[in-house]
Amino acid sequence: MNTNQIDGAASTRSARSLTTIRPSRRALLTGGAATAVGLALAACGSGNNGPSTGGTAAGGDTVTVVTYDSFDLPDELITAFKDDTGYTLEIARSGDGGEVANKLILTKDAPLGDAVFGINNTMASRILAEGVIDTTTALNLPDGAADYLAPYIVDDTPALVPIDFGEVCVNVDTFWLSDRGLEIPTVFEDLTDPVYKDMFVAINPTTSSTGMAFLLATIGHFGEDGFAQYWKDLVANGTKIDEGWSDAYYTDFTAGGGDGAYPIVVSYSSSPAATLNDDGIPTTAAMSRTATRQVEYAGVLAGAANPDGAAAFVAWMLSRQVQEAIPDAMYMYPVDPDAALADDLADFGATAEDPIVVDSADIADHQQEWLTTWAEAVGQ
Structure with missing residues (x-):
């Protein structure tokens, strides 16, 4: 995987001013597959409207989040996270999305932090196959999250949690x-x-x-x-x-x-x-x-020093206040369909009814050969 594959999204986030809609959603999974994923998500833990508290849990009161350079949320939300959970966020910006993925794979036996945000669907299957994500720590997700997250789950592994999309x-x-x-x-x-x-x-x-x-x-x-x-x-x-x-x-x-x-x-x-x-x-x-x-994910890192704090961070990213802040802060659509966005985007930025989908497992298996074929086709 190339180490520079996030600059487009990152540049979009830093350069455009977006405004609030309820973008159209399309179920990318149907029938039994979606039901099975929904049940797995429910098993991760649901029942509250925000992250659980408990800043004195194992790993101390700091949660280190490994993410891309353009990660950005309002300071008042970062402060509210500490007030609500007892944990202090430490943001470890680690290059673009491709660099983040590669660094996490190379350091999986000595993780760089507790949680990750910004893995997208072009990298997700590889990250899961490499054992980077902790699939055992319970996630106390907001009420109703299982239903709207199910269409975006990769490889039937709800521990890698969808957060936003573009x-x-x-x-x-x-x-x-x-x-x-x-x-x-x-x-x-x-x-x-x-x-x-x-x-x-x-x-x-x-x-x-x-x-x-x-x-x-x-x-x-x-x-x-x-x-x-x-x-x-x-x-x-x-x-x-x-x-x-x-x-x-x-x-x-x-x-x-x-x-x-x-x-x-x-x-x-x-x-x-x-x-x-x-x-x-x-x-x-x-x-x-x-x-x-493009879907972006968060998860608890395997071997995290503070898995409980990491789980609180993942749940917090799905809280209504964060979901509604994402469009202005990072210029992506929230996965929560009830999160308010803005009028201009509602009128002129609606998402596609039938977006093209390439299976994440196929991307993981064939990405390099596709890139080679592309380079030959365009003469690079």
């Missing part, structure tokens, strides 16, 4: 295209049409989580046998490939605030909500049929 998809500068009499593209295949030659900027999946998510979307759509040809066709049609989301969106995208020349870009479903003009109308739109979902 959707990577193609965005278009609708005003730029309309001014030139061009139709707005809606599907992957449109981007290889000569009408849109030299208009699309994508992102390198070996250096960006945003780029990796879009690569997975093309694999999910075209299949393992077809995605390489699609990328060859994109390059032949003048697609530019940047190293990270910031360069693609803020430098090369025509609606990114700079002097960009590309009116089509890989970004997020929430991005249009941040492009409102003076009339309150977004100048960009998301191509929802290209969307794929």
Whole structure:
């Protein structure tokens, strides 16, 4: 796994101002599988509306959370965590998401902290297979959490707890295209049409989580046998490939605030909500049929010095006040469907009804070969 696969999401968090919706949810698991996961989640412990107290538990009164550099929550919430649980949070920022995952695997016999936040679904199966997550410590999750968490559980292991999600998809500068009499593209295949030659900027999946998510979307759509040809066709049609989301969106995208020349870009479903003009109308739109979902997880680290405190942290991340703070602080959607978000995002940043899904186990098994195939297809 590449060690730089979070910069897109991190850049989005640090650069955009989002506002509150109740985004649409889609059950990614159905029937018996979801029921089984729900029962397992319930067994983790539920019945309170927030984390349990007990700062004098084994491991002392400090909880060390290993996370990515862009982790951010309001200071008043951090203070409230100590007031509610008796534990003091110590945030150990450890690079981007890929670096965090690799460091946790390399140090699993001498863990860097008590809990982790920020593992996403492209890394989750590997993290679980490597034994990084403690699957024995009870988690006292909020009432009702089992139901809304079940669709996002990886490998039937509820100890790795879903916290938030985002959707990577193609965005278009609708005003730029309309001014030139061009139709707005809606599907992957449109981007290889000569009408849109030299208009699309994508992102390198070996250096960006945003780029990796879009690569997975093309694999999910075209299949393992077809995605390489699609990328060859994109390059032949003048697609530019940047190293990270910031360069693609803020430098090369025509609606990114700079002097960009590309009116089509890989970004997020929430991005249009941040492009409102003076009339309150977004100048960009998301191509929802290209969307794929990124889910971020938290868990207790195996061998943690303070597993009880780590469990309190995980439960706290699902508390209503934290879930409602996540969109403004880290620019992701909360997994709790009842957590309030903001009006602009409600109107212009709705999530896809049917996002593309690639199984996390398949990602763990095939990610490196997919990246090799991609590099060969685009000539890198």
